Amino acid sequence: MLKHLILIAVGAGLLACSSVTSITAHSDNKAVLDQGADSNSADSLISPYRVELEKEMLEVIAVAEKDFVKGRPVGALNNWAADAVLASQTRGVNLEIPAFSLLNVGGLRNTINAGDVKLEDIFKVMPFDNEVVWAEMPVEALDDIASYLIESGGEPIGGAILKDGKLQVDGMDSKTERVWIMTSDYLLNGGDHMDFFQKRLSTKHTNLLLRDLMIEEVKQQGTLLWNDENRIFL
Amino acid sequence: MMDRRKFIRNSVLVSGGLLMTPKIFGQSSLLLDEVKPKNKLTILHTNDTHSNIDPFPDNHAKYAGKGGVARRFEMIQKIRIEEENVLLLDAGDIFQGTPYFNKFGGVLEMKLMTELGYDVATMGNHDFDGGMEGFVKAQEYADFPFVCANYDFQNTPINGHTVGHTILKRGNIKVGIFGVGVELKGLVPDNKFGETVYSDPIEIATDKAAELQKKGCDLIICLSHLGYEYESDKISDRVLAQKTKGIHLIIGGHTHTFLDKPTEEKNLDGETVLINQVGWAGVQLGRIDFEFDKKVFSRKDVLIVE
Numbered sequence: 001m002l003k004h005l006i007l008i009a010v011g012a013g014l015l016a017c018s019s020v021t022s023i024t025a026h027s028d029n030k031a032v033l034d035q036g037a038d039s040n041s042a043d044s045l046i047s048p049y050r051v052e053l054e055k056e057m058l059e060v061i062a063v064a065e066k067d068f069v070k071g072r073p074v075g076a077l078n079n080w081a082a083d084a085v086l087a088s089q090t091r092g093v094n095l096e097i098p099a100f101s102l103l104n105v106g107g108l109r110n111t112i113n114a115g116d117v118k119l120e121d122i123f124k125v126m127p128f129d130n131e132v133v134w135a136e137m138p139v140e141a142l143d144d145i146a147s148y149l150i151e152s153g154g155e156p157i158g159g160a161i162l163k164d165g166k167l168q169v170d171g172m173d174s175k176t177e178r179v180w181i182m183t184s185d186y187l188l189n190g191g192d193h194m195d196f197f198q199k200r201l202s203t204k205h206t207n208l209l210l211r212d213l214m215i216e217e218v219k220q221q222g223t224l225l226w227n228d229e230n231r232i233f234l
Numbered sequence: 235m236m237d238r239r240k241f242i243r244n245s246v247l248v249s250g251g252l253l254m255t256p257k258i259f260g261q262s263s264l265l266l267d268e269v270k271p272k273n274k275l276t277i278l279h280t281n282d283t284h285s286n287i288d289p290f291p292d293n294h295a296k297y298a299g300k301g302g303v304a305r306r307f308e309m310i311q312k313i314r315i316e317e318e319n320v321l322l323l324d325a326g327d328i329f330q331g332t333p334y335f336n337k338f339g340g341v342l343e344m345k346l347m348t349e350l351g352y353d354v355a356t357m358g359n360h361d362f363d364g365g366m367e368g369f370v371k372a373q374e375y376a377d378f379p380f381v382c383a384n385y386d387f388q389n390t391p392i393n394g395h396t397v398g399h400t401i402l403k404r405g406n407i408k409v410g411i412f413g414v415g416v417e418l419k420g421l422v423p424d425n426k427f428g429e430t431v432y433s434d435p436i437e438i439a440t441d442k443a444a445e446l447q448k449k450g451c452d453l454i455i456c457l458s459h460l461g462y463e464y465e466s467d468k469i470s471d472r473v474l475a476q477k478t479k480g481i482h483l484i485i486g487g488h489t490h491t492f493l494d495k496p497t498e499e500k501n502l503d504g505e506t507v508l509i510n511q512v513g514w515a516g517v518q519l520g521r522i523d524f525e526f527d528k529k530v531f532s533r534k535d536v537l538i539v540e
Contacts, residue, residue: 021452021528023482027496028521029512032301034289035308042304042349046287049342053333129330129363131423205423 057120062218066226068112070105073154073232077108077125080224082158084217085132085210089182097136098171099180100159102145103210104192107184108156117218126211130184134204135197139176142167144196152192154232163233184210273526275407275453276317278310280324281487282358282514284331285343290515301516303346309519310350317523319404322351325487326358326415326459329372331515339364340372352378354400356413356457357385358487362426366391381413381457384438386431399442401451407526410446413457414439414474416488435460435469436477443480452526456481461489462497462511475499475507483522486511496522 070077085101110124146167160169289302383398399412414435418427471486479502492513512518
Protein backbone atom coordinates (compact mmCIF):
# COMPACT_ATOMS: atom_id res chain seq x y z
CA MET A 1 0.00 0.00 0.00
CA LEU A 2 1.35 3.36 -0.99
CA LYS A 3 1.17 6.45 1.00
CA HIS A 4 1.16 9.99 -0.32
CA LEU A 5 1.33 13.18 1.56
CA ILE A 6 -1.09 15.12 -0.48
CA LEU A 7 -1.76 18.49 0.86
CA ILE A 8 -2.55 20.69 3.70
CA ALA A 9 -5.64 22.77 3.49
CA VAL A 10 -6.20 25.59 5.86
CA GLY A 11 -9.42 26.67 7.40
CA ALA A 12 -10.09 29.69 9.52
CA GLY A 13 -6.96 31.14 11.01
CA LEU A 14 -6.67 32.86 14.34
CA LEU A 15 -3.54 34.64 15.31
CA ALA A 16 -2.25 31.99 17.62
CA CYS A 17 -3.98 28.86 16.48
CA SER A 18 -5.28 27.59 13.17
CA SER A 19 -7.64 24.86 12.23
CA VAL A 20 -5.92 22.68 9.72
CA THR A 21 -7.14 19.81 7.66
CA SER A 22 -4.49 17.42 6.53
CA ILE A 23 -5.37 14.94 3.85
CA THR A 24 -3.33 11.79 3.53
CA ALA A 25 -3.81 9.42 0.66
CA HIS A 26 -3.07 5.72 0.28
CA SER A 27 -3.45 4.03 -3.05
CA ASP A 28 -4.07 0.43 -3.85
CA ASN A 29 -4.96 -0.30 -7.47
CA LYS A 30 -5.84 -3.95 -7.80
CA ALA A 31 -6.34 -6.41 -10.63
CA VAL A 32 -9.89 -7.60 -11.03
CA LEU A 33 -9.67 -11.36 -10.68
CA ASP A 34 -11.95 -14.25 -9.90
CA GLN A 35 -12.97 -13.74 -6.29
CA GLY A 36 -14.18 -17.30 -5.95
CA ALA A 37 -17.59 -16.08 -4.88
CA ASP A 38 -20.90 -17.34 -6.16
CA SER A 39 -22.62 -15.41 -8.88
CA ASN A 40 -24.15 -12.11 -7.85
CA SER A 41 -26.86 -9.80 -9.08
CA ALA A 42 -24.56 -8.47 -11.82
CA ASP A 43 -24.28 -12.00 -13.19
CA SER A 44 -28.03 -12.38 -13.30
CA LEU A 45 -28.33 -9.05 -15.07
CA ILE A 46 -25.77 -10.05 -17.69
CA SER A 47 -26.98 -13.58 -18.28
CA PRO A 48 -29.96 -12.98 -20.60
CA TYR A 49 -27.92 -10.50 -22.66
CA ARG A 50 -25.05 -13.00 -22.91
CA VAL A 51 -27.41 -15.73 -24.09
CA GLU A 52 -28.92 -13.47 -26.73
CA LEU A 53 -25.53 -12.26 -27.87
CA GLU A 54 -24.07 -15.76 -28.13
CA LYS A 55 -27.07 -16.87 -30.13
CA GLU A 56 -26.48 -14.04 -32.57
CA MET A 57 -22.71 -14.48 -32.70
CA LEU A 58 -23.10 -18.13 -33.63
CA GLU A 59 -25.52 -17.35 -36.43
CA VAL A 60 -24.25 -18.65 -39.76
CA ILE A 61 -24.19 -15.73 -42.18
CA ALA A 62 -22.35 -17.28 -45.15
CA VAL A 63 -20.21 -20.16 -46.35
CA ALA A 64 -16.52 -20.23 -47.23
CA GLU A 65 -15.40 -22.89 -49.68
CA LYS A 66 -11.73 -22.53 -48.81
CA ASP A 67 -9.65 -21.08 -46.00
CA PHE A 68 -9.25 -17.33 -46.35
CA VAL A 69 -5.78 -16.61 -45.00
CA LYS A 70 -3.88 -13.37 -44.98
CA GLY A 71 -0.36 -13.15 -46.33
CA ARG A 72 2.38 -11.17 -47.96
CA PRO A 73 2.67 -10.09 -50.66
CA VAL A 74 -0.94 -11.27 -51.03
CA GLY A 75 -3.45 -13.65 -49.52
CA ALA A 76 -7.03 -14.57 -50.24
CA LEU A 77 -8.13 -12.75 -47.09
CA ASN A 78 -6.23 -9.61 -48.14
CA ASN A 79 -8.00 -9.56 -51.48
CA TRP A 80 -11.37 -10.39 -50.00
CA ALA A 81 -11.20 -7.61 -47.43
CA ALA A 82 -9.90 -4.98 -49.85
CA ASP A 83 -12.45 -5.98 -52.50
CA ALA A 84 -15.26 -5.89 -49.94
CA VAL A 85 -14.37 -2.31 -49.08
CA LEU A 86 -14.11 -1.20 -52.69
CA ALA A 87 -17.31 -2.98 -53.75
CA SER A 88 -19.35 -1.66 -50.86
CA GLN A 89 -18.14 1.90 -51.27
CA THR A 90 -18.42 2.18 -55.04
CA ARG A 91 -21.68 0.29 -55.55
CA GLY A 92 -24.16 2.64 -57.20
CA VAL A 93 -21.81 5.58 -56.79
CA ASN A 94 -20.65 7.63 -59.75
CA LEU A 95 -17.04 8.57 -59.09
CA GLU A 96 -15.33 11.33 -61.01
CA ILE A 97 -11.86 10.15 -60.13
CA PRO A 98 -10.36 6.65 -59.88
CA ALA A 99 -10.61 4.84 -56.55
CA PHE A 100 -8.92 1.92 -54.86
CA SER A 101 -8.94 0.39 -51.41
CA LEU A 102 -6.00 -0.06 -49.07
CA LEU A 103 -5.99 -1.87 -45.74
CA ASN A 104 -3.24 -3.38 -43.61
CA VAL A 105 -2.22 -6.99 -43.10
CA GLY A 106 -1.81 -6.35 -39.38
CA GLY A 107 -5.42 -5.27 -39.06
CA LEU A 108 -6.80 -8.61 -40.21
CA ARG A 109 -6.71 -10.50 -36.95
CA ASN A 110 -7.92 -13.96 -37.84
CA THR A 111 -8.51 -16.30 -40.76
CA ILE A 112 -11.92 -17.18 -42.13
CA ASN A 113 -11.92 -20.94 -42.16
CA ALA A 114 -13.58 -23.12 -44.79
CA GLY A 115 -17.10 -24.03 -43.79
CA ASP A 116 -19.85 -22.06 -42.15
CA VAL A 117 -19.02 -18.40 -41.56
CA LYS A 118 -20.50 -17.17 -38.31
CA LEU A 119 -20.96 -13.61 -37.25
CA GLU A 120 -18.37 -14.19 -34.56
CA ASP A 121 -15.78 -15.07 -37.25
CA ILE A 122 -16.03 -11.57 -38.70
CA PHE A 123 -15.72 -10.05 -35.23
CA LYS A 124 -12.51 -12.08 -34.89
CA VAL A 125 -11.15 -10.90 -38.25
CA MET A 126 -11.94 -7.28 -37.41
CA PRO A 127 -12.30 -6.75 -33.65
CA PHE A 128 -11.35 -3.09 -33.93
CA ASP A 129 -13.89 -0.36 -34.33
CA ASN A 130 -12.23 1.21 -37.29
CA GLU A 131 -14.31 3.49 -39.46
CA VAL A 132 -14.23 3.32 -43.24
CA VAL A 133 -12.94 6.62 -44.59
CA TRP A 134 -12.12 8.04 -47.99
CA ALA A 135 -8.93 9.99 -48.59
CA GLU A 136 -8.56 12.13 -51.67
CA MET A 137 -4.92 11.90 -52.68
CA PRO A 138 -2.80 13.72 -55.25
CA VAL A 139 -1.63 11.28 -57.89
CA GLU A 140 2.01 11.97 -56.94
CA ALA A 141 1.42 10.29 -53.61
CA LEU A 142 1.03 6.95 -55.40
CA ASP A 143 4.82 6.77 -55.57
CA ASP A 144 5.03 7.03 -51.78
CA ILE A 145 2.43 4.31 -51.47
CA ALA A 146 4.34 2.09 -53.92
CA SER A 147 7.52 2.52 -51.86
CA TYR A 148 5.60 1.75 -48.70
CA LEU A 149 4.14 -1.45 -50.18
CA ILE A 150 7.54 -2.57 -51.43
CA GLU A 151 9.09 -2.00 -48.04
CA SER A 152 6.29 -3.65 -46.05
CA GLY A 153 6.14 -6.59 -48.42
CA GLY A 154 2.52 -6.01 -49.32
CA GLU A 155 -0.78 -4.86 -47.88
CA PRO A 156 -4.34 -5.61 -49.01
CA ILE A 157 -5.29 -3.54 -52.06
CA GLY A 158 -8.34 -3.66 -54.29
CA GLY A 159 -8.81 -1.91 -57.62
CA ALA A 160 -5.08 -1.38 -58.06
CA ILE A 161 -1.94 -3.34 -58.80
CA LEU A 162 1.71 -2.80 -57.93
CA LYS A 163 4.03 -3.66 -60.78
CA ASP A 164 7.51 -2.51 -61.77
CA GLY A 165 7.63 -0.31 -58.72
CA LYS A 166 4.52 1.61 -59.80
CA LEU A 167 1.04 1.58 -58.39
CA GLN A 168 -1.50 1.40 -61.21
CA VAL A 169 -5.05 2.28 -60.19
CA ASP A 170 -7.95 0.98 -62.30
CA GLY A 171 -9.35 3.73 -64.51
CA MET A 172 -6.31 5.94 -64.16
CA ASP A 173 -4.79 7.63 -67.20
CA SER A 174 -2.21 10.29 -67.95
CA LYS A 175 -4.70 13.05 -67.12
CA THR A 176 -5.48 11.70 -63.65
CA GLU A 177 -4.54 14.19 -60.96
CA ARG A 178 -6.34 12.80 -57.93
CA VAL A 179 -7.50 9.43 -56.67
CA TRP A 180 -9.71 8.24 -53.83
CA ILE A 181 -8.36 5.72 -51.38
CA MET A 182 -10.90 3.87 -49.31
CA THR A 183 -9.28 2.84 -46.09
CA SER A 184 -9.70 2.81 -42.31
CA ASP A 185 -9.49 5.79 -40.01
CA TYR A 186 -6.71 3.98 -38.18
CA LEU A 187 -4.46 4.02 -41.24
CA LEU A 188 -5.58 7.46 -42.33
CA ASN A 189 -4.46 8.84 -38.99
CA GLY A 190 -0.97 7.47 -39.34
CA GLY A 191 -1.49 3.93 -38.10
CA ASP A 192 1.19 1.49 -39.33
CA HIS A 193 3.17 4.60 -40.32
CA MET A 194 1.22 5.17 -43.50
CA ASP A 195 2.46 8.74 -43.38
CA PHE A 196 1.58 9.34 -47.02
CA PHE A 197 -2.01 9.94 -45.93
CA GLN A 198 -0.83 13.27 -44.61
CA LYS A 199 -0.64 14.38 -48.23
CA ARG A 200 -4.39 13.95 -48.60
CA LEU A 201 -6.39 16.78 -50.13
CA SER A 202 -9.63 15.92 -48.38
CA THR A 203 -11.26 13.29 -46.18
CA LYS A 204 -14.71 11.79 -46.30
CA HIS A 205 -16.13 10.06 -43.24
CA THR A 206 -18.65 7.28 -43.72
CA ASN A 207 -19.59 6.58 -40.07
CA LEU A 208 -19.46 2.96 -41.12
CA LEU A 209 -17.39 0.50 -39.15
CA LEU A 210 -15.11 -1.62 -41.27
CA ARG A 211 -16.48 -4.65 -39.44
CA ASP A 212 -20.07 -3.74 -40.23
CA LEU A 213 -19.12 -3.29 -43.86
CA MET A 214 -17.54 -6.76 -43.87
CA ILE A 215 -20.59 -8.31 -42.23
CA GLU A 216 -22.82 -6.75 -44.87
CA GLU A 217 -20.62 -7.99 -47.70
CA VAL A 218 -20.39 -11.50 -46.23
CA LYS A 219 -24.17 -11.68 -46.02
CA GLN A 220 -24.57 -10.36 -49.53
CA GLN A 221 -22.07 -12.80 -51.01
CA GLY A 222 -23.58 -15.87 -49.38
CA THR A 223 -20.59 -17.86 -50.53
CA LEU A 224 -17.45 -15.81 -49.96
CA LEU A 225 -15.84 -14.69 -53.21
CA TRP A 226 -12.46 -16.37 -53.53
CA ASN A 227 -9.64 -14.49 -55.24
CA ASP A 228 -5.98 -15.16 -54.59
CA GLU A 229 -4.54 -13.31 -57.59
CA ASN A 230 -1.30 -11.50 -57.02
CA ARG A 231 -1.65 -7.73 -56.93
CA ILE A 232 1.70 -6.91 -55.41
CA PHE A 233 4.62 -7.71 -57.70
CA LEU A 234 7.75 -6.95 -55.73
CA MET B 235 -11.75 34.49 7.52
CA MET B 236 -8.27 34.78 6.25
CA ASP B 237 -7.77 34.16 2.58
CA ARG B 238 -6.85 30.56 2.17
CA ARG B 239 -4.12 30.96 -0.40
CA LYS B 240 -2.47 33.75 1.48
CA PHE B 241 -2.41 31.70 4.61
CA ILE B 242 -0.67 28.83 2.89
CA ARG B 243 1.88 31.18 1.40
CA ASN B 244 2.47 32.67 4.82
CA SER B 245 2.95 29.29 6.34
CA VAL B 246 5.46 28.36 3.70
CA LEU B 247 7.48 31.38 4.79
CA VAL B 248 7.27 30.40 8.41
CA SER B 249 8.23 26.84 7.73
CA GLY B 250 11.18 27.83 5.58
CA GLY B 251 9.85 26.07 2.53
CA LEU B 252 9.53 22.75 4.28
CA LEU B 253 5.82 22.61 3.82
CA MET B 254 5.69 19.56 1.63
CA THR B 255 8.49 17.66 3.30
CA PRO B 256 7.02 14.75 5.15
CA LYS B 257 7.81 13.76 8.69
CA ILE B 258 9.53 16.89 9.85
CA PHE B 259 7.89 16.93 13.19
CA GLY B 260 6.27 14.15 15.08
CA GLN B 261 2.56 14.52 14.74
CA SER B 262 2.03 14.49 18.50
CA SER B 263 4.23 17.51 19.09
CA LEU B 264 1.99 19.54 16.83
CA LEU B 265 -1.29 18.40 18.15
CA LEU B 266 -3.01 20.83 20.47
CA ASP B 267 -6.54 19.70 20.28
CA GLU B 268 -8.41 17.23 18.17
CA VAL B 269 -11.52 18.89 16.84
CA LYS B 270 -12.97 16.05 14.83
CA PRO B 271 -12.32 12.36 14.71
CA LYS B 272 -10.42 11.00 11.75
CA ASN B 273 -12.51 10.77 8.62
CA LYS B 274 -11.82 8.30 5.88
CA LEU B 275 -13.08 8.25 2.33
CA THR B 276 -12.44 5.42 -0.11
CA ILE B 277 -12.47 6.27 -3.80
CA LEU B 278 -12.89 3.35 -6.18
CA HIS B 279 -12.65 3.96 -9.88
CA THR B 280 -12.52 2.59 -13.40
CA ASN B 281 -11.93 4.08 -16.84
CA ASP B 282 -12.21 2.92 -20.44
CA THR B 283 -14.15 -0.20 -19.54
CA HIS B 284 -15.19 -0.35 -23.23
CA SER B 285 -18.14 -2.69 -22.92
CA ASN B 286 -15.98 -5.42 -21.40
CA ILE B 287 -18.77 -7.15 -19.52
CA ASP B 288 -17.23 -10.61 -19.37
CA PRO B 289 -13.72 -11.43 -18.09
CA PHE B 290 -11.01 -11.94 -20.70
CA PRO B 291 -10.77 -15.59 -21.73
CA ASP B 292 -8.17 -17.78 -20.05
CA ASN B 293 -6.13 -17.96 -23.24
CA HIS B 294 -5.93 -14.19 -23.66
CA ALA B 295 -2.39 -13.10 -24.46
CA LYS B 296 -2.29 -10.17 -22.05
CA TYR B 297 -5.14 -10.21 -19.58
CA ALA B 298 -6.05 -13.89 -19.24
CA GLY B 299 -8.83 -14.34 -16.71
CA LYS B 300 -8.81 -10.70 -15.69
CA GLY B 301 -11.64 -8.23 -15.62
CA GLY B 302 -15.36 -8.88 -15.75
CA VAL B 303 -18.11 -6.74 -14.29
CA ALA B 304 -19.47 -9.37 -11.90
CA ARG B 305 -16.00 -9.89 -10.39
CA ARG B 306 -15.52 -6.16 -10.08
CA PHE B 307 -18.82 -6.06 -8.24
CA GLU B 308 -17.60 -8.71 -5.80
CA MET B 309 -14.49 -6.66 -5.06
CA ILE B 310 -16.55 -3.53 -4.57
CA GLN B 311 -19.05 -5.25 -2.32
CA LYS B 312 -16.22 -6.54 -0.15
CA ILE B 313 -14.73 -3.07 0.19
CA ARG B 314 -18.14 -1.60 1.00
CA ILE B 315 -18.42 -3.98 3.92
CA GLU B 316 -14.98 -2.95 5.22
CA GLU B 317 -15.23 0.78 4.60
CA GLU B 318 -17.89 3.20 5.66
CA ASN B 319 -17.46 5.96 3.10
CA VAL B 320 -17.04 4.74 -0.44
CA LEU B 321 -17.38 6.52 -3.78
CA LEU B 322 -17.37 4.63 -7.07
CA LEU B 323 -16.41 6.68 -10.13
CA ASP B 324 -15.75 6.19 -13.83
CA ALA B 325 -13.73 8.37 -16.20
CA GLY B 326 -15.47 7.54 -19.46
CA ASP B 327 -15.36 5.34 -22.55
CA ILE B 328 -17.91 3.04 -21.08
CA PHE B 329 -19.06 2.11 -24.58
CA GLN B 330 -17.55 0.28 -27.55
CA GLY B 331 -15.18 -2.64 -27.60
CA THR B 332 -17.25 -5.80 -27.50
CA PRO B 333 -20.36 -6.98 -29.35
CA TYR B 334 -22.38 -6.18 -26.21
CA PHE B 335 -22.24 -2.55 -27.29
CA ASN B 336 -22.88 -3.19 -30.97
CA LYS B 337 -25.86 -5.33 -30.13
CA PHE B 338 -27.46 -3.55 -27.17
CA GLY B 339 -26.29 0.02 -27.64
CA GLY B 340 -24.84 0.50 -24.15
CA VAL B 341 -27.99 -0.33 -22.21
CA LEU B 342 -26.38 -3.26 -20.40
CA GLU B 343 -23.33 -1.16 -19.47
CA MET B 344 -25.57 1.46 -17.86
CA LYS B 345 -27.72 -1.09 -16.08
CA LEU B 346 -24.63 -2.76 -14.66
CA MET B 347 -23.02 0.46 -13.49
CA THR B 348 -26.25 1.27 -11.73
CA GLU B 349 -26.33 -2.18 -10.15
CA LEU B 350 -22.72 -1.80 -9.01
CA GLY B 351 -23.64 1.51 -7.42
CA TYR B 352 -21.57 3.95 -9.45
CA ASP B 353 -21.89 7.43 -8.00
CA VAL B 354 -20.59 9.59 -10.86
CA ALA B 355 -19.13 9.15 -14.36
CA THR B 356 -17.92 11.37 -17.16
CA MET B 357 -18.22 10.91 -20.92
CA GLY B 358 -15.39 9.65 -23.08
CA ASN B 359 -15.16 10.11 -26.84
CA HIS B 360 -16.45 6.58 -27.43
CA ASP B 361 -19.56 7.34 -25.44
CA PHE B 362 -20.60 9.31 -28.54
CA ASP B 363 -20.24 6.21 -30.74
CA GLY B 364 -23.93 5.43 -30.69
CA GLY B 365 -24.66 9.03 -31.60
CA MET B 366 -26.04 11.49 -29.10
CA GLU B 367 -29.52 9.96 -29.21
CA GLY B 368 -27.89 6.60 -28.58
CA PHE B 369 -26.18 7.92 -25.49
CA VAL B 370 -29.38 9.43 -24.15
CA LYS B 371 -31.28 6.20 -24.79
CA ALA B 372 -28.76 4.11 -22.88
CA GLN B 373 -28.30 6.70 -20.17
CA GLU B 374 -31.98 6.33 -19.23
CA TYR B 375 -30.85 3.20 -17.41
CA ALA B 376 -28.22 5.03 -15.36
CA ASP B 377 -29.26 6.40 -12.00
CA PHE B 378 -25.98 8.27 -11.45
CA PRO B 379 -25.03 11.63 -12.96
CA PHE B 380 -22.61 12.24 -15.83
CA VAL B 381 -20.39 15.23 -15.15
CA CYS B 382 -19.20 17.04 -18.30
CA ALA B 383 -18.06 20.58 -17.56
CA ASN B 384 -16.29 21.48 -20.80
CA TYR B 385 -18.89 20.17 -23.26
CA ASP B 386 -21.76 22.52 -23.91
CA PHE B 387 -24.62 20.34 -25.08
CA GLN B 388 -27.16 23.12 -25.26
CA ASN B 389 -28.08 22.61 -28.92
CA THR B 390 -27.85 18.84 -28.86
CA PRO B 391 -30.04 15.92 -27.80
CA ILE B 392 -27.79 15.42 -24.75
CA ASN B 393 -28.84 18.78 -23.33
CA GLY B 394 -30.14 18.29 -19.81
CA HIS B 395 -28.75 14.77 -19.50
CA THR B 396 -25.42 15.76 -17.98
CA VAL B 397 -24.27 18.21 -15.30
CA GLY B 398 -21.06 20.18 -14.89
CA HIS B 399 -20.39 18.97 -11.39
CA THR B 400 -21.99 17.23 -8.48
CA ILE B 401 -21.43 17.42 -4.73
CA LEU B 402 -21.74 14.29 -2.63
CA LYS B 403 -21.48 13.88 1.11
CA ARG B 404 -19.98 10.79 2.67
CA GLY B 405 -19.86 10.90 6.44
CA ASN B 406 -18.60 14.36 7.32
CA ILE B 407 -16.77 14.71 4.04
CA LYS B 408 -18.10 16.89 1.28
CA VAL B 409 -16.79 15.83 -2.11
CA GLY B 410 -17.06 17.96 -5.24
CA ILE B 411 -16.73 16.14 -8.54
CA PHE B 412 -16.59 17.65 -12.01
CA GLY B 413 -15.69 16.22 -15.40
CA VAL B 414 -13.62 17.27 -18.40
CA GLY B 415 -13.55 15.58 -21.78
CA VAL B 416 -11.22 15.38 -24.74
CA GLU B 417 -11.61 17.53 -27.87
CA LEU B 418 -14.02 15.63 -30.08
CA LYS B 419 -13.18 17.17 -33.44
CA GLY B 420 -11.07 14.72 -35.42
CA LEU B 421 -11.62 11.98 -32.86
CA VAL B 422 -15.33 11.45 -33.27
CA PRO B 423 -17.18 11.75 -36.59
CA ASP B 424 -18.68 15.24 -36.79
CA ASN B 425 -22.30 14.13 -36.97
CA LYS B 426 -21.94 12.13 -33.76
CA PHE B 427 -21.19 15.14 -31.60
CA GLY B 428 -23.07 17.68 -33.71
CA GLU B 429 -23.17 21.10 -32.13
CA THR B 430 -21.46 20.10 -28.92
CA VAL B 431 -19.21 23.00 -27.98
CA TYR B 432 -15.85 22.07 -26.51
CA SER B 433 -14.11 24.47 -24.10
CA ASP B 434 -10.56 24.64 -22.83
CA PRO B 435 -10.31 22.13 -19.95
CA ILE B 436 -7.82 24.29 -18.02
CA GLU B 437 -10.14 27.28 -17.87
CA ILE B 438 -13.16 25.18 -17.02
CA ALA B 439 -11.32 23.14 -14.41
CA THR B 440 -9.97 26.30 -12.79
CA ASP B 441 -13.48 27.73 -12.53
CA LYS B 442 -15.02 24.49 -11.34
CA ALA B 443 -12.40 23.90 -8.65
CA ALA B 444 -12.89 27.45 -7.36
CA GLU B 445 -16.66 27.03 -7.37
CA LEU B 446 -16.50 23.75 -5.48
CA GLN B 447 -14.00 25.18 -3.01
CA LYS B 448 -16.36 28.05 -2.38
CA LYS B 449 -19.15 25.60 -1.74
CA GLY B 450 -17.08 24.09 1.04
CA CYS B 451 -15.94 20.85 -0.53
CA ASP B 452 -13.28 19.02 1.48
CA LEU B 453 -12.10 17.10 -1.55
CA ILE B 454 -12.26 18.13 -5.20
CA ILE B 455 -12.07 15.43 -7.82
CA CYS B 456 -11.78 15.87 -11.57
CA LEU B 457 -13.00 12.99 -13.71
CA SER B 458 -11.00 13.42 -16.88
CA HIS B 459 -11.06 11.81 -20.27
CA LEU B 460 -8.19 13.94 -21.57
CA GLY B 461 -5.50 11.27 -21.42
CA TYR B 462 -2.56 10.87 -19.05
CA GLU B 463 0.25 12.52 -21.05
CA TYR B 464 1.37 13.21 -24.60
CA GLU B 465 4.67 13.88 -26.33
CA SER B 466 3.12 16.95 -27.87
CA ASP B 467 1.86 19.86 -25.80
CA LYS B 468 -1.68 18.57 -26.07
CA ILE B 469 -3.67 19.03 -22.90
CA SER B 470 -3.39 15.97 -20.64
CA ASP B 471 -4.03 15.11 -17.01
CA ARG B 472 -0.44 15.97 -16.08
CA VAL B 473 -0.69 19.36 -17.75
CA LEU B 474 -4.11 19.98 -16.23
CA ALA B 475 -2.76 19.19 -12.77
CA GLN B 476 0.13 21.62 -13.18
CA LYS B 477 -1.86 24.47 -14.65
CA THR B 478 -4.79 24.60 -12.24
CA LYS B 479 -5.33 24.89 -8.53
CA GLY B 480 -7.71 23.45 -6.01
CA ILE B 481 -8.00 19.99 -7.54
CA HIS B 482 -6.90 17.19 -5.23
CA LEU B 483 -7.36 14.18 -7.45
CA ILE B 484 -7.65 13.62 -11.18
CA ILE B 485 -9.08 10.29 -12.19
CA GLY B 486 -8.06 9.89 -15.79
CA GLY B 487 -8.78 7.81 -18.86
CA HIS B 488 -8.50 7.77 -22.64
CA THR B 489 -4.83 6.75 -22.96
CA HIS B 490 -5.45 3.34 -21.33
CA THR B 491 -2.53 4.01 -19.01
CA PHE B 492 -1.86 1.49 -16.26
CA LEU B 493 -0.43 3.36 -13.28
CA ASP B 494 0.97 1.23 -10.45
CA LYS B 495 0.40 4.14 -8.15
CA PRO B 496 -0.98 7.63 -8.57
CA THR B 497 1.33 10.23 -10.08
CA GLU B 498 2.01 13.29 -7.96
CA GLU B 499 2.07 16.67 -9.66
CA LYS B 500 2.39 20.14 -8.18
CA ASN B 501 -0.33 22.61 -9.05
CA LEU B 502 -0.04 26.38 -9.49
CA ASP B 503 -0.03 26.78 -5.70
CA GLY B 504 2.66 24.17 -5.25
CA GLU B 505 0.17 21.78 -3.75
CA THR B 506 0.13 18.13 -4.56
CA VAL B 507 -2.37 16.77 -7.06
CA LEU B 508 -2.77 13.05 -7.50
CA ILE B 509 -3.49 11.50 -10.89
CA ASN B 510 -4.66 7.93 -11.14
CA GLN B 511 -5.67 5.77 -14.10
CA VAL B 512 -6.23 2.04 -14.30
CA GLY B 513 -5.63 0.98 -17.91
CA TRP B 514 -8.78 -0.20 -19.59
CA ALA B 515 -11.38 -2.93 -19.96
CA GLY B 516 -12.00 -3.21 -16.22
CA VAL B 517 -8.78 -5.17 -15.81
CA GLN B 518 -8.05 -3.20 -12.64
CA LEU B 519 -10.04 -1.41 -10.02
CA GLY B 520 -8.47 1.83 -8.86
CA ARG B 521 -8.49 2.59 -5.17
CA ILE B 522 -7.38 5.62 -3.18
CA ASP B 523 -8.16 6.07 0.50
CA PHE B 524 -8.16 9.59 1.86
CA GLU B 525 -7.85 10.39 5.52
CA PHE B 526 -8.96 13.77 6.71
CA ASP B 527 -7.57 15.10 9.95
CA LYS B 528 -8.86 18.32 11.31
CA LYS B 529 -6.67 19.61 14.07
CA VAL B 530 -5.74 22.83 15.72
CA PHE B 531 -2.10 23.69 15.52
CA SER B 532 -0.15 26.45 17.09
CA ARG B 533 0.75 28.85 14.36
CA LYS B 534 4.48 28.84 14.87
CA ASP B 535 4.65 25.08 14.68
CA VAL B 536 3.51 25.34 11.12
CA LEU B 537 1.67 22.83 9.12
CA ILE B 538 3.75 19.77 8.73
CA VAL B 539 2.03 16.51 9.13
CA GLU B 540 3.13 13.11 8.02
